[in-house]
Amino acid sequence: MRSRETVEGSRAAAWLRRGGWMAIAALAVAVPLLAQAAGPDYGEFGVFGLDRRDAVWIAAQLHLLFAAFVLGVPMFAVVIEAIGIFSKNERYDKLAKEFTRLLLVAYSATAIWGAILVFFLSTLYPRFWGYLTAIFAPSMWLYAALFFFESFTLYLYYYGWDAWKKGASKIVHWGLGIMLNVWGTIVMFIANGWLTYMMSPPPDVTADTVPQTVELWSAINNATWMPINIHRLLANVVFGGAIVGAYAAYRFLTSETDEERAHYDWMGYTGNFIAIGALIVLPFAGYWLGREIYEFSQQMGITMMGGFMSWLWIIQAFLIGILFLAGNYYLWIGMGRIPGAERFQPHIKWMLLVLVLGVIVWATPNTMIADRDEIAAMGGQQHPFLGVLGVMSAKNTAVNLMILTTFLSFLMYRRANKEPVVPWAKAGTMIQGLAFAIAAVVVVFYGVYGYFVTAIVRIGFSVYQVAAVLATILFVIGIDIAMARGAKSRGEIRWGEMPPRSQYALLILAVTFTWLMGLMGFARSGIRQHWHVYEVIRDTSEQAFTPALGPAATMISICVLIFFGLVGMIFWLGGLAEKSVYEETGA
C-alpha cells in the first residue's frame, strides 16, 4: 500500500528535486562555454550590497553545510538500520526511515546551492574557473555522474523501504544504504581534490605552468587532500548525529502526546550519542591536517596557528567547550529519568569542575587582548603566570581530560539502571577506575613534561596522551560490556520525561557544530590569503585582502542563520508528511 506519507513526502520534495536537476543540467552546459570565453578576469556583482566574494562565500558555505547534512545523515541512517536488522527492533528501522525522508529535500537543497556556487564562480571568477576546469574537467564529469547514481540510490533506498522489508531483500535494501554512503563519500573526495589543490598545489606547479599540462591525479592527490578527506568524513558523522539530535529536539518540543515525546527523546539521545562519540576522535584528524598544512608551508602553518588566524583557535576552544558542556549536561539531565542514577548525582559537580577548568585552560589565549597599561604590567602580550596555559602542552592536557570526563558521563549514564550480577563486578569497577586514573596520570605527566623538551618532541607527546585516552576508552567499555551480561535492571528508562531545557542543549550542539564548521573552514581557506591557488594563481580582484575576524565571523553567522532557517523548513516538511499518516491511520 502506498501510504499518504510517501505521497506527501514525494510531493514536498518534487519541486525542489526538479529544481536541483535542472540546475545541474544547466551547469553542464554553462561550464565549458564560460570556461572558454575570453573576457575579464572577474565579473561584477552588486546585489543586496554584497560583492563577488560575499556571493561565492555564502553559496559555498551553504552548499558545504547541506552537503555535510546529506553525507552525515545517511551514515547515521545506515548504522541505525543495521542495528534494527540485527537487534530485530522495529523502532530503529522506523528511525532510519524517518531520517531518509528528510534527506530527499536536503539533497535538493545541496544541489541547488551547488549550482548557485558554480554559476557564481563561472560568472564572477571566469578566469580562475577556467583554470580549474582545464585541470579538473574529467573529475567534474565523474562528479556529476556519481551525483546522479547517488540520487537514484537514495530514491531506491527511500521508496523501496516498505517493499524490501523482510528477509534477504532487507539486506539488499541495507546494501543500498551502504552504496548511498559510498557514492557520497567518493563525491566528497573528488570535490575535496579541487579545494585542496587551491591550498596545496603539487610542488612542480608554478605560476607559469600551463593548466592543461598538470596531471589530474597529482593535482587531486596533493599534500592536504587525504587529511581533509578523513577530517570531513568524521566531521560528517558528528554533524549527522547533531542534526538528528536537533530534529528530535524540535519534534520533542512540539510533541503533543507522551508517546511522541518518548520517541523523540530516545531519538535525541541516539543522535547525541553518535555526535559526541565521533567528536572524541575528530580532533586527532584535525591535528593531522594541521600538521600537513604546516609541513606544506611554514607560512600557512604559522598564519593559522600563530599569526592573525590564531585567535580563531581561541574561539574554537570556546565553542568546543560549549559542545563538551552541552553534551555532558544533556546526559546529566537525562539521568533524572533513569531509576538508579541518583547514586551518581554527587559526582556530577566534580566532573563539571574538570570540564570548566578544562575550558578555562583551553581558551586561555597565548597572546592576550590587553590595553597599553595591561601590557606594560604583564611585560608583554603574554601573561607571566597564565602564559603557561597558552601553549599546546596545557591545551592538549585539558582537552584529553575533558574527553575522559565526557566518557565517564556516558559510562555512568549507561550503567545507571543496571546492577551487575557477575561475581567480579566489584573488582571490574575498580579496574575501570584504575584505568581512568592511569590515563589521567599519563595525560598530565606528558602535559607537564612537554614544557621541558623541544617543540618537535613535544608534538610527539600529544600522540601518547591521545593513545592513553583512546586505549582507556576501549578497555573500560570492553569491561563494561562483559560486566553488563545478565545484569539486573533497576527499572526502565522513562523516555520522554525530560525537561525542555535538555532539548535546547541538543539544539545548541547542532548550532555550535555548524558554526564551528564555518569558522574553521574560514581558517583553512583564509590562510591562502591573496591567492586563488596558493603561490600559483594570484587574486587580483578588489577582494584580494583576507577579511578580519569580525567581518568573517559576521558572514559565517549569517550563513548559519540561513542554513538553520532552511533546515527548519526541512524539519517542518518532515513533520507535515508524518502528521498526514497519523491523521490517516488515526481516523
Add this chain to the structure above:
Amino acid sequence: MKRLFGHPFTQGAVVLVVGFFIFEYLIGYILPLFGVSSAPVPRSVVFQYMLTVLVGVLLYMSAEEERWAAFREPIQRTMVDRDKRGLRGVLMVAIPALIGWLAYENVKPSYGAPATLRSVHPAPPNQITFRGQTMELTGLENPLRHEGSLEEHMAVGRAIYTRNCVPCHGDRLDGDGHFSAAFNPIPADFTAPGTLPQLTESYVFWRVAKGGPGLPQEGTPWDSAMPAWEPFLEENEIWATIIYLYEQAGVTPRTWEEEGEEGGEH
C-alpha cells in the same frame, strides 16, 4: 547560617565571588607577594573566565530538577511575593542602573589606547631575498651548526648581540634592555617559552634580517621598532648571533620534520 550557605542560590553566588577573587586578585596581586612571577589579568581574560564559571554554575544548578527548583525559588519569590515589594523595587532600579553604568564605562571616552590584539608570531614568507640572493626559508637550517666550532660562533654572536641588541633586548635576553620601557610593544623576551623554542632558526633569521619593515601585511599594524639588520650584518654574522641567542637562553630551536621522524609516532 548553615541554611543560608546550604542553599543552591547562595552556593552559586559564592562560587562566582571566589572565582572573581582568584582571577582578579589572587593571580594579579597576591601571588607576586609570595615571589611568584605574575601580573594583573587583562580585563578581557577575566571576563572570559567569569563567563565560563557563570555557565558552569548555571549548568550545575539546572542539571537536577530539585536543585534547579531550589535555585530559582528566591528569584521567583522576589519577583512575585507581596512582602518582597520593597526589595523588588530596589532591584528594578538597581539592575538597570548597574547595566547602564557598565555600558557607560565601556563607551565613555578615555585617553588610554584601546585594547589591541597582536600576533606575536607573524607568518614568514616561504623565501626572501638577502643582499640580492634568494633564500628558501622552508627547510633551511643554520649552516654554522655544521661548520666551525660552537665556541667561535658563540663569541662572534655574543659580540654582535652586545653591540647591537642589548639596548633593547637586555643583557639577560629577557627584553628588559635600557630602552625597552620606551617601546610599545616592548622588545621580545628570548627567555620566554613562547619565543625562541617555538621557532625555527630560519624564522629568526628572517626576523633579524628584515626587522619591523619586513613584517607581512596581514595583521598590521605591527608597531615594531625592530630595525632590519640586512644592511649592517653579513649572513654568517646573523647565523652566529642566532646560535648565541639559543645557547645563551638554554633552549633548542624548532627543527624541521624529516621523513620517518613524524614527531614521535613510533
